[in-house]
Amino acid sequence: MDGTFDAKATARLTGARFLAAFAELGAQAIEADILQPAEVLLDLYGEDIRARAFVTHDPLRGEMMLRPDFTVPVVQEHMAGGAEPARYCYMGEVFRAQEHAGPREAEFFQVGYEVFDRVNTLDADAEVFALFHSLLAPLGLRAAVGDIGLLLAAIDGLDTTDKRKAALKRHIWHPKRFRALLDRFAGRSAVPASRQALLAALDSDAPLTQAPMIGLRSQSEIAKRLTALQEDAATAPLSPNDVAGLETLFAIADKAPKSLETLQELALTMPAIAGRVAMLETRFNALDAKGIDLGGLDFEATYGRTTLEYYDGFVFGFYDASDAGLPPVASGGRYDALTRVLGQGREIPAVGGVIRPALVAQLEAKA
Amino acid sequence: MIKLGVPSKGRLMEKTFEWFAQAGITLKRTGSEREYAGAVEGVEGVNLVLLSAGEIPRELAAGRIHLGVTGSDLVRDKLADWQNSVTEQALMGFGHADLIIAVPMCWPDVDTIEDLDAAASAFRAEHGFRLRIATKYHRLVREFLRDQGVADYQLVDSQGATEGTVANLTAEAIADITSSGETLRANHLKILSDGLIHKSQATLFASKTADWAGCDAAKADLSERLKIAL
Numbered sequence: 276m277d278g279t280f281d282a283k284a285t286a287r288l289t290g291a292r293f294l295a296a297f298a299e300l301g302a303q304a305i306e307a308d309i310l311q312p313a314e315v316l317l318d319l320y321g322e323d324i325r326a327r328a329f330v331t332h333d334p335l336r337g338e339m340m341l342r343p344d345f346t347v348p349v350v351q352e353h354m355a356g357g358a359e360p361a362r363y364c365y366m367g368e369v370f371r372a373q374e375h376a377g378p379r380e381a382e383f384f385q386v387g388y389e390v391f392d393r394v395n396t397l398d399a400d401a402e403v404f405a406l407f408h409s410l411l412a413p414l415g416l417r418a419a420v421g422d423i424g425l426l427l428a429a430i431d432g433l434d435t436t437d438k439r440k441a442a443l444k445r446h447i448w449h450p451k452r453f454r455a456l457l458d459r460f461a462g463r464s465a466v467p468a469s470r471q472a473l474l475a476a477l478d479s480d481a482p483l484t485q486a487p488m489i490g491l492r493s494q495s496e497i498a499k500r501l502t503a504l505q506e507d508a509a510t511a512p513l514s515p516n517d518v519a520g521l522e523t524l525f526a527i528a529d530k531a532p533k534s535l536e537t538l539q540e541l542a543l544t545m546p547a548i549a550g551r552v553a554m555l556e557t558r559f560n561a562l563d564a565k566g567i568d569l570g571g572l573d574f575e576a577t578y579g580r581t582t583l584e585y586y587d588g589f590v591f592g593f594y595d596a597s598d599a600g601l602p603p604v605a606s607g608g609r610y611d612a613l614t615r616v617l618g619q620g621r622e623i624p625a626v627g628g629v630i631r632p633a634l635v636a637q638l639e640a641k642a
Numbered sequence: 643m644i645k646l647g648v649p650s651k652g653r654l655m656e657k658t659f660e661w662f663a664q665a666g667i668t669l670k671r672t673g674s675e676r677e678y679a680g681a682v683e684g685v686e687g688v689n690l691v692l693l694s695a696g697e698i699p700r701e702l703a704a705g706r707i708h709l710g711v712t713g714s715d716l717v718r719d720k721l722a723d724w725q726n727s728v729t730e731q732a733l734m735g736f737g738h739a740d741l742i743i744a745v746p747m748c749w750p751d752v753d754t755i756e757d758l759d760a761a762a763s764a765f766r767a768e769h770g771f772r773l774r775i776a777t778k779y780h781r782l783v784r785e786f787l788r789d790q791g792v793a794d795y796q797l798v799d800s801q802g803a804t805e806g807t808v809a810n811l812t813a814e815a816i817a818d819i820t821s822s823g824e825t826l827r828a829n830h831l832k833i834l835s836d837g838l839i840h841k842s843q844a845t846l847f848a849s850k851t852a853d854w855a856g857c858d859a860a861k862a863d864l865s866e867r868l869k870i871a872l
Contacts, residue, residue, distance in 0.1 A: 321772065322784050322797055374722050374781075445763060445793060452759065452791025459756075469753035469835055476750075486747030486830050490808045492761070496768055500751045500761060 282633065289639070290366045290386040290632030296410060297364035297388045305363050307348035313338040316347060319585070319616065327371045341370035346585065346610065349389050350617050350625065359623065360392035366632075378600055380633070387607075389627030391614075396624045397554060400589040400609060401561035403626050407593065407605050408567055411630070414638050416593040416604055418571070420531070421578025423447070423608075424588040425538075425551045429524050432547020433517050435460065436510055438503060448580060457521070462512030474508050477501060520545045527576040531559055534574035558589065585613040589626065595638060604638070605630040643689050644860045645852075647701055647710035650678050650692035654844060657736040658711045661844075665867045685867060687860030696720075698847075703727040705851035709864075715741050715819060715842035719782045728847040731870040737844030739819040741779055743837035746808055746815075747830045754836050755790050758815065762794040765814065776800035776813035779839075783817040786839045805829040848872060 298304055313330050314337075329341040342348070345365055353361060366386040373379050388406065390399045408418060430443045439460050446453040458464040476483055483501075488494060523541060527534050535556060542549040563569055579590030588609030595601055607628020615622040648669060649655045659669045668683040669690055680690030691707055698712035699720040711734065717724050745752050745761075752761050762773040773795045777783050780797055787795065798813050805825050807813040819842060820826055826833065846868070854861065861872045 317796065318771070321793060322795065323788065325797070326781075326784050326788075376723050376726060442760070442763075446791060449791030449793065451789070452756075452793075455756065455791075467754055467756075467835075470757075473750060473753070483750035484748055488746075488748050489830050490746050490748075490814055491769065491811050492746070492749065492765060492814055496764060497749060497751055500764060504751060 282636070285636045285640075286384050286633035289636040290384045290630075293386040293410060293630055293632065293635075294364055294366045297362075297386075297406075300362070300406070302362040302364035302388055305349065305352060305365050307342060307345055307352070307365060307367065309342050309368070310336075310339045311342050311348060312336065313340040315617075316340055316343065319347065319613070326374060329370050329372055342367070343371060344369055345385060345387055345629070346389070346613065346627070347617065349387075349627075350610075350614050353391055353623070353625075354614070354618050354621065357391065360390070360394070362391075363389045363627075379602060384632050385629040386632055387627060387629035389625060391623050391625045393624055396609070396626070397557050398561060399624070399626050400558050401565065403607060403628055404589075404591050405562060405565040405567060407591070407607070407628055407630065411593050411605060411635070414593075414595075414604070414635065414642075417573065417596040418591065418593050419573040419575055419578055420589065420591045421575050421580075422551060422555055422589050423579055423586055425524070425548055425555070425576065426580075427587065428548045428551045429521055429545060432545060433513060433521070435513055435517075436506070438507065439510065439513075450577075450580060457513075457518065460510075460513050461515075461518045466508075470504070473501075474505065477505060516544070524548070525577050527574070529574065531569040531572040531574045534576075535559060579608060585610045587612045591628065595634070601634065602631065604634045643687055644709060644854075644857050644864070645689050645691050645707040646682070647691045647693045647698045647707040647712075648680070649695040649698070649711060654695055654711075654737055655692075657844065658734070661734050661736070662868075665869075667867060685860065685863050687857065688864065699724075699728075702847055702849040703851065705849050705853065708849055708852040708854065708857065710847050710849070711844060712847065713737055713739070713842045714845045715739065715779065715782065715840050717845070717847060718840060719779045722781075727850055729850060730845055731848050731872065732846040732868060734844040734846060737842070739821045739842045741782060741817065741819050741839040741842060742833045743775070743783075743815060743817045743839065744805075744820075744826050744831040744833050747832045752834070754834060755787075755792060758834060758837075759790075759792045759794075762792065766794040772796040773815065774798045774813040775815045775817055776804050776807040777817035778802075778804070779817060779819075782839055805831060846870070 316324055324343055328343045331339055333339045349363055366384060368382055369385050370382050373381050390403055392399045426447055427444055430440050433440060442456055446456060527537055538552045542552045559569055579586050586608035588611060590608035592603040592606040594603050605628055609626040611624045614625050648658050662669050666684050670681055672681050673679045678692040680692050682688045682690050693701060695712045696716060698710040699717045701707045702710045703721050717728060721727055752758055765773040775795055776798050778801050783797060800807055804816050804818045806829060807816060865872045
């Protein structure tokens with residue numbers, strides 16, 4: 276590698292190649308501002324993005340953020356008046372502050388492709404994945420896929436209250452808290468002493484606190500949660516079968532055909548996931564029809580669980596198997612829920628992905 | 643010359659002077675009362691630099707001072723990957739303070755991080771924005787809450803009088819240092835039972851980035867006198 280200056284020029288040229296390939300397929304090239312309003316992104320992603328974003332102040336527009344990704348501005352542009360169905364491509368720098376020293380860059384190019392299609396969602400999943408697969412084929416990368424929707428469906432199928440399901444779904448992206456909740460709901464972890472004392476006090480009608488009310492969280496919000504805690508305490512624990520099924524599902528990690536077989540078997544005792552498993556099969560068949568060797572494809576049930584929270588369906592990534600420390604060379608997935616949030620009532624099924632041309636250029640130089 | 647950075651005023655400075663005095667090293671301020679100049683007696687080749695405790699982590703990381711006394715909380719909060727730029731040489735046994743998360747006493751339903759997380763979820767749904775936690779320790783608090791898998795909160799910056807932010811409606815909870823808990827109680831706040839983020843105390847740090855060339859004699863002398871391994 277000849278220093279940052281040349282590396283960046285090479286990355287831009289490499290990215291331009293992908294951008295041209297996307298445009299040639301009919302994707303409309305679009306630009307997004309580098310300075311994005313911070314509030315929208317912070318509200319969507321929370322503190323994680325603040326730690327990783329360069330936030331700055333604009334005298335007229337207030338708190339702004341150096342673009343941490345393209346997905347949000349692309350969705351916003353589409354929502355503001357894009358035709359349907361639509362295919363977009365783009366290229367530019369994104370900025371991610373790094374809190375730890377290492378190989379990850381604070382500023383790098385992304386070149387991406389996004390499909391907004393209301394009708395043929397499974398085809399669109401297959402289209403995006405197959406496109407990335409063929410463009411990256413010369414690099415011999417490891418490809419992995421998953422489906423967050425499968426996990427969400429499994430939680431929906433649990434025999435428990437909607438509140439418990441919502442709590443589990445909310446933490447699907449935070450494995451440690453998810454585990455703690457699952458243990459609590461399964462009755463496998465002790466109820467904290469303070470919770471037991473509180474529930475006893477609620478039963479005896481003893482006054483809970485003499486402290487004056489301060490802050491924005493109101494008496495009625497507190498009362499609502501107290502009721503919720505009482506209801507939850509009266510809720511039966513998850514059945515051992517339910518928990519075992521969930522754990523079996525989360526542990527699935529194998530080549531695509533073997534994983535599908537395991538999933539189909541699991542669906543016999545977990546009917547809630549049968550629909551998503553059938554969808555996965557349709558997706559795999561579509562990939563097979565496009566000439567992708569499923570035997571070389573990894574399926575990991577929890578894939579995408581520790582990345583940004585907006586993926587809620589099919590997810591994928593391409594990795595240089597020889598360097599586990601590097602970020603994925605390309606990654607993407609379906610983010611229907613994000614369009615629902617940004618669309619304020621409107622939504623459009625969307626799937627897409629990005630390639631990091633700098634990593635591609637490095638691998639090509641090595642070859 | 644080894645440059646030793648020490649807090650420039652208050653109890654932290656006095657206690658630091660006492661700590662070094664026990665090893666027979668006299669640190670003192672010189673000149674007028676308002677002048678930040680100092681002198682070292684009892685050991686050769688060491689210069690005293692008086693600094694704000696909050697700036698000492700940065701000066702250590704930049705290698706502009708070799709040794710520095712500051713709170714372990716400040717080093718962890720102000721320096722990314724702090725172990726890469728400084729080493730802990732001695733826990734000095736004073737300046738104790740706990741970085742904790744506190745919520746209003748009038749929340750009987752919240753005692754643990756799990757409760758806070760659940761309350762944050764409901765709060766966001768009710769108010770349309772994330773539950774605000776006021777703090778000046780952004781890195782430590784964020785890393786703690788991320789590790790705990792807490793969602794639906796936001797940090798709001800508070801450089802002082804943090805305990806008042808809840809009553810002033812600029813935050814719903816706080817993360818701040820406390821030693822006796824008195825200010826918390828006076829402001830009707832309680833500490834979460836599993837909300838201890840870091841137990842801080844005054845600590846002698848050595849810079850990994852400073853130029854230690856030509857400091858060998860002073861280094862050996864200090865190591866022996868302070869029973870540390872420079």
